[in-house]
Amino acid sequence: FAYTLRNVEPLHQKVTPGRYPIEVVTVKNRIAAIRVRFDTDQDPVQWHPANTPSGNGVYGVDAGNLAIFDAAGLSGLTNLNKEHAFDTFVANNEPTVLTLTDDDDCVITSSGVGDGAYPAFWGFGENDTLVSLYLDFLLLVEQRDNNVLATI
Numbered sequence: 001f002a003y004t005l006r007n008v009e010p011l012h013q014k015v016t017p018g019r020y021p022i023e024v025v026t027v028k029n030r031i032a033a034i035r036v037r038f039d040t041d042q043d044p045v046q047w048h049p050a051n052t053p054s055g056n057g058v059y060g061v062d063a064g065n066l067a068i069f070d071a072a073g074l075s076g077l078t079n080l081n082k083e084h085a086f087d088t089f090v091a092n093n094e095p096t097v098l099t100l101t102d103d104d105d106c107v108i109t110s111s112g113v114g115d116g117a118y119p120a121f122w123g124f125g126e127n128d129t130l131v132s133l134y135l136d137f138l139l140l141v142e143q144r145d146n147n148v149l150a151t152i
Contacts, residue, residue, distance in 0.1 A: 009052035010071050013122050013130065017070065022107050024095050025140070031109050032139040033151075034095055035123075036068065039131040044123025050133060057120055059135075064114040065089070066135065073101035112137025 015038060025033040049057025059066065074082075077100060085106070089096045095109035111118060116138070123132035141149040 008071055008074065009054060011120075011133075012051050012053070015130070015133075017102075017105075019104055022095060022097065024109070027139050030112060030139060031095060031137055032112065033134060033136050034107070034109050035135075036107065036133040037131070038133070039125060039129060042125035042129060042131045044125060044131050044134075046124045047121040047134070048124065050120035050122050058117050059120060060117050061111045061115050064110055065108055066111045066118070067106055067108040068133070068135075069100060069106035070102070073105050076101055109135075112139050 021037045021040060023035040023037060024031060051057045077085075081100075085098050085100055086108070088098055089108045095107060097104045098106040098108060100106045118135060118137050121134045121136070122130060123134055125131040136151055138149065140152050142152050144150050
């Protein structure tokens with residue numbers, strides 16, 4: 001949950017608090033991607049980078065895992081509470097929905113092959129309705145002629 005809160009930035013897009021299903025893609029026992037579904041009745045028809053105020057939608061991972069959570073909840077946790085939540089994730093050894101301050105207010109997952117930089121995208125449906133947040137851990141990619149990696 002970040003070394004310190006100085007490393008935590010909110011995403012530009014706000015999401016209505018609630019419980020949302022998490023979809024996981026695995027390849028050879030590794031997490032290739034996760035998607036949080038805000039609207040299960042629609043599929044995305046367009047994608048936009050999930051930016052922060054100082055970022056470009058690509059997130060550095062330095063501990064082999066990535067978490068999505070309500071930042072307000074994290075700021076109220078003690079280090080001991082954060083360690084307890086992280087230990088729950090480690091014991092499960094798979095993407096885990098955790099309770100930090102409210103029921104099921106966090107999802108944490110290992111990140112592909114571990115440390116690195118991974119892109120996140122907002123998925124929008126018809127009429128620009130937010131339907132998902134997608135984190136790609138770059139296991140299912142191919143390099144195109146222009147040296148750009150593309151999800152396959």
